[in-house]
Amino acid sequence: MRDEFDPKGLVAEAYLIEGIGTGECRSIFLDWALSLPAESDSRVAIATLLERHGVEGHPMTGVLREGLAAPARRGRRGGARGRRG
Numbered sequence: 001m002r003d004e005f006d007p008k009g010l011v012a013e014a015y016l017i018e019g020i021g022t023g024e025c026r027s028i029f030l031d032w033a034l035s036l037p038a039e040s041d042s043r044v045a046i047a048t049l050l051e052r053h054g055v056e057g058h059p060m061t062g063v064l065r066e067g068l069a070a071p072a073r074r075g076r077r078g079g080a081r082g083r084r085g
Helices: 010-014 022-034 042-053 059-069 079-085
Strands: none
Touching: 010 022, 010 042, 010 059, 022 059, 042 059
C-alpha cells in the first residue's frame, strides 16, 4: 500500500531508528519533502504525520513541528520583482 503522506516511508523509519539525532532527522525531512508529489500539500502531510507518529521528545517530532511552523514559500522572488520588495 502506498502512503500518500510518506511515499518512501522515510518519516516512519526515522521514528524506528534508535539514537537518531536532529541533524539526521533534518536530512530525512528534506528527502521526504523532495519525495512528495508536486500536487501534495506539505502542511497537511506534516500535520498527518505528526498525528500518526509524533512522540514527545523525539527529534523527528521537533523537525516536523519546525516544518509545520515555517511559512509556505510561494515561488521564486527574483529579478526586478524581488528587488522591489
